[in-house]
Amino acid sequence: MKLAGPRLTAVGSGKGGTGKTFVSLALAQAFADLGERVLVCDADLGLSNTSVQLGLAHAGDLPGLLAGRTPLQNALVHVETQGHATFDLLAAPAGSGTLAEANGGTAEKLVSILRRTASYDRVLIDLGAGIGEMVMTLAAEADDALVVVTPDPASLTDAYAFIKLVLKRTGGRAPALLVNMVSGEAEAKRTAEALTKSARTFLKAAPATIGFVPNDMRVVECLRRQVSLWTAYPRSPALTAIGGLTGVLGGVAPRLAGSLR
Secondary structure (H helix, E strand, O other): OOOOOOEEEEEEOOOOOOOHHHHHHHHHHHHHHOOOOEEEEEEOOOOOOHHHHHOOOOOOOHHHHHHOOOOHHHHOEEEOOOOOOOEEEEOOOOOOOOOOOOOHHHHHHHHHHHHHOOOOOEEEEEEOOOOOHHHHHHHHHOOEEEEEEOOOHHHHHHHHHHHHHHHHHHOOOOOEEEEEEEOOHHHHHHHHHHHHHHHHHHOOOOOOEEEEEEOOHHHHHHHHHOOOHHHHOOOOHHHHHHHOOOOOOOOOOOOOOOOOO
16 A cells, blocks of 8 residues: 555664664665665664764754744755665754753654655665664654664664564564674574574464665774775675665665575
């Protein structure tokens, strides 16, 4: 069914360090390259860092948008990578902490703004770490939620809590699961099964695993150098895997790469 506005997909993890921001940005570029009009909203309102990962001098003015003093078209920045389609970024200034005290009411206002824009086909909401009110309201209000998990036991524990709260707030709609930073399919399968088994046993529901992303040191290298992975290593295993997820997430790509199915 065609949604009235853009499709909102929230990307969370429960804890930091799982690579969810990289996943959000890589998905945005993949969807944009398919011809979609894409916006990334960095909803880590206290510690925004998407502009740092992209090597941008400016992140946009999300605080101004929420305060009503800056219209959307002036509050965002365009992300341009040579040889690729552009997408837009909406964020708070990196490290500003200007919206650290944001709450569920702020989240509802942000979702309302994003739903009213006709400029985009898809909005990827990069959630903050943790399971606070802001994070969980955005996850529940989005059309889809994706939880990014790694083999780290702490990641599994926090992802379980994230899934539990999404289920509670949505009346039983489980987020999809993406396993990140794994050595290969075997480790991805073990990680996914550990989480889905616990969810099925104790929550009576389990997320559908949509795929995995291999551990790729090129990602870390480019983040440290603040250079574009798409330019430096356009065929990196991580980008290839994430690009293959567009089909299962409602894009036009016909095949799912790195699938556990």
